[in-house]
Amino acid sequence: MKLQLALDLVNIPEAKEVVNEVQEHVDIVEIGTPVVINEGLRAVKEIKEAFPSLQVLADLKIMDAGAYEVMKASEAGADIITVLGATDDATIKGAVEEAKKQGTQILVDMINVKDLEQRAYEVDALGVDYICVHTGYDLQAAGENPFEQLQAIKRVVKNAKTAVAGGIKLDTLPEVIQSQPDLVIVGGGITGQEDKKAVATQMQRLIKQETFA
Numbered sequence: 001m002k003l004q005l006a007l008d009l010v011n012i013p014e015a016k017e018v019v020n021e022v023q024e025h026v027d028i029v030e031i032g033t034p035v036v037i038n039e040g041l042r043a044v045k046e047i048k049e050a051f052p053s054l055q056v057l058a059d060l061k062i063m064d065a066g067a068y069e070v071m072k073a074s075e076a077g078a079d080i081i082t083v084l085g086a087t088d089d090a091t092i093k094g095a096v097e098e099a100k101k102q103g104t105q106i107l108v109d110m111i112n113v114k115d116l117e118q119r120a121y122e123v124d125a126l127g128v129d130y131i132c133v134h135t136g137y138d139l140q141a142a143g144e145n146p147f148e149q150l151q152a153i154k155r156v157v158k159n160a161k162t163a164v165a166g167g168i169k170l171d172t173l174p175e176v177i178q179s180q181p182d183l184v185i186v187g188g189g190i191t192g193q194e195d196k197k198a199v200a201t202q203m204q205r206l207i208k209q210e211t212f213a
């Protein structure tokens, strides 16, 4: 089980500062969609150059032109690129083929997918690397979380790794871990804390305990 730090509400210098603080305690750094909108793929490039030992995920949430956008993100240094599960199979297939050429990976974000188990089953057959359940900020504000959705995709996904994102905090991490995702994605649960390093350290400890139990 791996831990991904999601950076959404920062510029590039602030992103570097946060990663610098927690780098020993996370496996993957996500350049969030708002950061890509504000700073472009330069943010991916600069973080990868500054922290070459960490994997970098570009949260592009691709909906069309899968191959082209995966090519551009891969060239910028991304190791993993996100595509939306709500899009059509052709876009996901194009993304997967291009990622294979580039030596990168595809994470499919299932945000707002209605028939979750059916779509997860279909997406799993397209050769993607990760399938991620995700409660976005707007539904988190309405009190929703992705925990039951994680259990639902675990029932049908046989090939891809499973991931979970959306408002995970130190106190809810044990519940998430119980469902055994391969990847736990945490944004505000780390970046919104006074002592980010201490929280990331505790999260890593919980994840490692479970991984090696």
Ligand SMILES: O=C(CO)[C@H](O)[C@H](O)COP(=O)(O)O
Residues within 6 Å of the ligand: 006, 007, 008, 030, 032, 033, 059, 134, 135, 136, 137, 165, 166, 167, 168, 185, 186, 187, 188, 189
């Ligand atoms: O992709 C995202 C928002 O669309 C976030 O990166 C993801 O939800 C994780 O952040 P948080 O833990 O703060 O919810």
